[in-house]
Amino acid sequence: MEDVYWKELICMRTGLPLNGKGAEIAAIFIRYVIVMGNENHILSERDAKNDFANFTRKGTATHKAILAELEQEETAQKAHNPYRYEHVDPRTGERSYCGISIPRDAPPRTDEQAVWNETDRRWER
DSSP: OOOHHHHHHHHHHHOOOHHHHHHHHHHHHHHHHHHHTOTTTOOSHHHHHHHHHHHHOTTSHHHHHHHHHHHHHHHHHHHTOTTTTSEEOTTTOOEEETTEEEOTTSOOOOSTTOEEETTTTEEEO
């Protein structure tokens, strides 16, 4: 994964986010190699690159499995995010939902139907 040019080519061929999720995808590949019992057949960096390129090739079952695992991981991360029902501006930290501003001291929005009651300063359904 340290060969930047090769990694860019794989990104273009596969559409996989190797620059952001390269370590996760490499871990999936390593698990696959071990499960298949192929760790003793990869004798050089070139062998590893070829096997990785085939493993990540678009349209293959392994490519689909990589996408599914990355999506599952992203869903799990979102489920643990207390602000998942809000939009948070990454530059300013301003919070909002459906275009409506949320006060900085408000607790996280409880669900997708929750509406901020400014008078009582709490979330309502």
